[in-house]
Amino acid sequence: MKSVCLFFQVHQPFRHRRYRFFDIDTDHYYYDDYTNETIMREIAEKSYLPTNEILLKLVDKLEGKFKVAFSITGVALEQFVLYAPEVIESFQKLAKSGCVEFLAETYSHSLASLNDRDIFEKQVKLHEQKIIELFGQKPRVFRNTEMIYSDEIGDKIEKMGYSAILTEGAKHVLGWKSPNYLYASALNPKLKILMRNFKLSDDISFRFSNTNWDKFPLTAEKFVGWLENTEPNEEVINLFLSYGSFGDRQSKESGIFDFLETLSQAIIQNRNLKFATPTEVVEELQPVSVVSVPYPISWADEERDLTAWLGNKMQKEAFDKLYHLKQKMDKCSDTNLIKDWNYLQVSDHFYYMSTKSFSDGEVHNSFNPFDSPYEAFINYMNVLSDFKIRLDLLIPDDKTENEISNLQKNISKKDVKIKKLEAQLIQLQKEKKRRKK
Amino acid sequence: MFGWEFPPHISGGLGTACFGLTKGLAELNNIDVTFVVPKAFGDEDQSAMKLVGANNIPVAKSKIQFDDIQKKIDYYEVNSPIIPYVDEDEFWELKSGKYSKKSQFIETDEGFKIDFSGKYELNLLEEIYNYAAVAGIIAGNTDFDIIHAHDWLAYPAGIAAKNISGKPLVIHVHATEFDRSGGNINRKVYSIEREGMELADKIIAVSNFTKNIITDKYGISPHKITTVYNAVEPVFRKNSNKINKHINEKVVTFLGRITQQKGPEYFIEAANLVLKKTDGVRFVMAGSGDMMNAMITRIAELGIADKFSFTGFLEGGDVQKMFQLTDVFVMPSVSEPFGIVPLEAMQSEVPVIISNQSGVSEILENAIKINFWDTYAMADAIFGLLNYPALSSYFKEEGKTEVDKLRWIDSAQKVLEVYKLALVK
Numbered sequence: 090m091k092s093v094c095l096f097f098q099v100h101q102p103f104r105h106r107r108y109r110f111f112d113i114d115t116d117h118y119y120y121d122d123y124t125n126e127t128i129m130r131e132i133a134e135k136s137y138l139p140t141n142e143i144l145l146k147l148v149d150k151l152e153g154k155f156k157v158a159f160s161i162t163g164v165a166l167e168q169f170v171l172y173a174p175e176v177i178e179s180f181q182k183l184a185k186s187g188c189v190e191f192l193a194e195t196y197s198h199s200l201a202s203l204n205d206r207d208i209f210e211k212q213v214k215l216h217e218q219k220i221i222e223l224f225g226q227k228p229r230v231f232r233n234t235e236m237i238y239s240d241e242i243g244d245k246i247e248k249m250g251y252s253a254i255l256t257e258g259a260k261h262v263l264g265w266k267s268p269n270y271l272y273a274s275a276l277n278p279k280l281k282i283l284m285r286n287f288k289l290s291d292d293i294s295f296r297f298s299n300t301n302w303d304k305f306p307l308t309a310e311k312f313v314g315w316l317e318n319t320e321p322n323e324e325v326i327n328l329f330l331s332y333g334s335f336g337d338r339q340s341k342e343s344g345i346f347d348f349l350e351t352l353s354q355a356i357i358q359n360r361n362l363k364f365a366t367p368t369e370v371v372e373e374l375q376p377v378s379v380v381s382v383p384y385p386i387s388w389a390d391e392e393r394d395l396t397a398w399l400g401n402k403m404q405k406e407a408f409d410k411l412y413h414l415k416q417k418m419d420k421c422s423d424t425n426l427i428k429d430w431n432y433l434q435v436s437d438h439f440y441y442m443s444t445k446s447f448s449d450g451e452v453h454n455s456f457n458p459f460d461s462p463y464e465a466f467i468n469y470m471n472v473l474s475d476f477k478i479r480l481d482l483l484i485p486d487d488k489t490e491n492e493i494s495n496l497q498k499n500i501s502k503k504d505v506k507i508k509k510l511e512a513q514l515i516q517l518q519k520e521k522k523r524r525k526k
Numbered sequence: 527m528f529g530w531e532f533p534p535h536i537s538g539g540l541g542t543a544c545f546g547l548t549k550g551l552a553e554l555n556n557i558d559v560t561f562v563v564p565k566a567f568g569d570e571d572q573s574a575m576k577l578v579g580a581n582n583i584p585v586a587k588s589k590i591q592f593d594d595i596q597k598k599i600d601y602y603e604v605n606s607p608i609i610p611y612v613d614e615d616e617f618w619e620l621k622s623g624k625y626s627k628k629s630q631f632i633e634t635d636e637g638f639k640i641d642f643s644g645k646y647e648l649n650l651l652e653e654i655y656n657y658a659a660v661a662g663i664i665a666g667n668t669d670f671d672i673i674h675a676h677d678w679l680a681y682p683a684g685i686a687a688k689n690i691s692g693k694p695l696v697i698h699v700h701a702t703e704f705d706r707s708g709g710n711i712n713r714k715v716y717s718i719e720r721e722g723m724e725l726a727d728k729i730i731a732v733s734n735f736t737k738n739i740i741t742d743k744y745g746i747s748p749h750k751i752t753t754v755y756n757a758v759e760p761v762f763r764k765n766s767n768k769i770n771k772h773i774n775e776k777v778v779t780f781l782g783r784i785t786q787q788k789g790p791e792y793f794i795e796a797a798n799l800v801l802k803k804t805d806g807v808r809f810v811m812a813g814s815g816d817m818m819n820a821m822i823t824r825i826a827e828l829g830i831a832d833k834f835s836f837t838g839f840l841e842g843g844d845v846q847k848m849f850q851l852t853d854v855f856v857m858p859s860v861s862e863p864f865g866i867v868p869l870e871a872m873q874s875e876v877p878v879i880i881s882n883q884s885g886v887s888e889i890l891e892n893a894i895k896i897n898f899w900d901t902y903a904m905a906d907a908i909f910g911l912l913n914y915p916a917l918s919s920y921f922k923e924e925g926k927t928e929v930d931k932l933r934w935i936d937s938a939q940k941v942l943e944v945y946k947l948a949l950v951k
Contacts, residue, residue, distance in 0.1 A: 110913075113803070406917075461895065463894045466917055471910070474913075
């Protein structure tokens with residue numbers, strides 16, 4: 090029996106407002122509330138709420154046989170609280186059903202896994218707390234930002250106590266191997282890897298309503314046929330999608346909701362197929378082989394690498410300048426700064442600076458609030474400059490700090506000495522008086 | 527080919543573009559170009575020219591050999607005593623050069639509208655029609671397949687040549703009266719332009735921006751118009767002795783005529799915003815023009831005169847030097863049919879900010895594009911380029927790579943396609 094592992098990513102960034110350089114050091118509010126609220130309301134109504142509704146129905150109707158996994162970023166959850174609290178409620182209902190697994194990830198949907206272990210761990214822990222608090226589940230499987238994965242990241246994850254990670258079944262990593270098995274990390278085989286079947290996943294999320302596609306129209310029956318017709322001994326088909334695929338990228342009118350419903354029923358009715366959450370997959374299956382990923386992969390673009398976020402000089406500079414502040418952030422306990430720090434790390438900011446859109450096109454442009462990558466970079470750096478000023482004010486440079494503490498030490502040493510000398514002086518004066526007598 | 531100017535005697539981008547395109551065409555096979563200009567500069571070697579009969583039609587013929595191309599381009603010069611120039615400054619510059627005593631000067635404004643002063647009574651429009659008459663005669667004596675006329679000064683010449691020879695006419699629009707005048711158009715110039723466009727078999731526009739003006743303001747069918755972008759001559763840095771910056775300031779440069787069309791006032795307003803926040807920046811305005819005094823007044827009013835430098839009109843070599851000193855180049859043009867200067871800046875590895883109201887913005891990727899009136903965005907871009915080194919180093923590298931790919935031979939190839947279409951008709 091083959092398992093179908095259904096996973097959805099839910100993420101929305103806090104988009105920055107147009108932050109000009111003359112705002113630096115005068116205005117410390119960075120966010121475009123109007124846009125953020127508008128987008129959140131729109132996608133909640135078009136996609137998240139109706140899809141959740143269908144999932145709840147399926148959970149109910151299919152008596153626990155329907156299973157699905159989510160990773161919802163911390164910044165998305167914060168925005169739900171602000172702009173669409175009913176979405177949280179509906180996710181909570183799903184959580185109670187026992188058919189939904191919530192995965193761990195970075196709080197900010199950040200690129201911290203590529204930088205510092207401490208920052209990364211902090212981000213993951215912060216997210217975990219939020220998930221426990223809202224959904225009463227402690228995540229066991231990890232899903233990194235945009236499916237970013239490498240051997241090194243896998244090792245970190247395993248040491249943090251997660252049993253498995255989700256990533257892209259990238260061709261250049263798998264080679265002749267099929268994504269439809271459970272794998273283990275070459276560097277640390279204790280960590281299991283679930284590889285996304287990008288062909289079947291993208292058939293739903295990208296091609297579903299494409300009339301130029303030779304397989305159009307896609308029906309549940311057809312899709313189940315494809316699932317069944319995978320190699321006989323293949324064990325798991327990982328369908329990892331962005332949650333906005335339902336109702337947003339594929340509109341309601343395209344029939345995507347009906348498709349989701351009928352497909353789920355057809356899978357359960359099929360003798361050779363069943364649903365499984367990532368944790369169930371890891372418990373039920375044995376890894377068939379190890380996968381070695383020395384250089385990070387992701388699910389973005391044709392290259393499946395990091396170039397969408399860290400492909401050009403501007404992106405690298407912004408990334409370096411951001412994480413350059415990490416030592417100071419360690420000492421920072423100001424809640425406003427910590428909040429901004431979390432929002433600054435959101436990977437979308439780096440995505441907006443990508444110059445790949447010139448060649449790689451639509452996907453990049455459609456999510457970008459900026460007219461050009463240069464504007465995105467300037468805007469981000471302006472915000473970061475202001476943030477740095479605030480941080481420096483609170484936690485001065487190490488140099489000055491050291492100097493001050495050195496001086497203070499000196500002063501206190503001298504204080505002690507002065508007291509000693511004073512005491513001696515008094516002693517001597519007393520002796521003098523005595524002698525006179 | 528008819529054009530009003532040809533290097534080295536140029537007043538702006540037109541002559542440069544004509545030269546580049548002619549050279550590009552010469553690189554293609556089977557194209558021979560005859561270029562006719564009204565000869566206006568006495569500093570050329572007149573001994574090499576046969577001047578044909580007086581009032582009548584003084585024609586000079588010489589052969590120009592391009593360095594790297596075996597082919598020769600015929601280069602006719604009509605001896606015109608007129609030098610159209612733009613303002614008083616330039617007039618004095620021209621006047622102080624070595625010109626034959628016969629040369630006379632008339633004063634024109636941006637739109638080549640003639641501003642008569644008692645001293646310079648010659649009429650430019652008259653001259654254009656004299657030029658056209660000569661064109662007709664040349665057309666009668668020469669064997670050719672197609673006529674190509676650059677900008678309005680040469681349209682009547684093109685039409686005359688067409689009337690006499692019956693050969694198809696292609697007109698090349700490098701600018702329109704609407705760009706030069708800022709809406710306050712000269713009727714006569716407009717009607718010459720419109721006549722040229724109507725009588726032409728095909729029209730080449732230097733950008734879609736210009737193509738749109740031709741269709742909207744002159745009522746020409748878009749099917750007749752093809753956009754062919756300009757390119758830029760590659761620079762081979764012969765003397766690599768870079769100028770050392772002696773000032774410890776970052777330099778932001780405006781280079782072009784200081785006229786309404788080029789948007790100098792927006793540059794100043796943006797500079798003022800930048801200066802409120804940063805020190806150690808110098809703004810340079812290289813060029814001259816009728817708005818210069820107004821600009822100086824404005825700078826004084828804002829109290830930022832100590833941060834501004836005016837260089838006056840820069841000659842060929844000085845432009846290169848200026849770019850070597852420049853950290854950011856800004857072209858805030860209000861209406862720019864193409865705009866070749868940013869390409870030259872990029873060749874010198876200078877990051878550029880250009881307005882969306884320019885033809886060149888249609889082809890450039892590695893440039894910051896803003897609307898000319900949005901001084902806040904302009905200031906922000908300047909600030910970003912000065913303060914975030916990754917941005918300027920990105921542009922230095924990528925901009926150079928991009929601009930090196932723009933070649934005149936590719937533009938010439940497209941012009942050839944237009945010729946073929948015109949000949950089929």
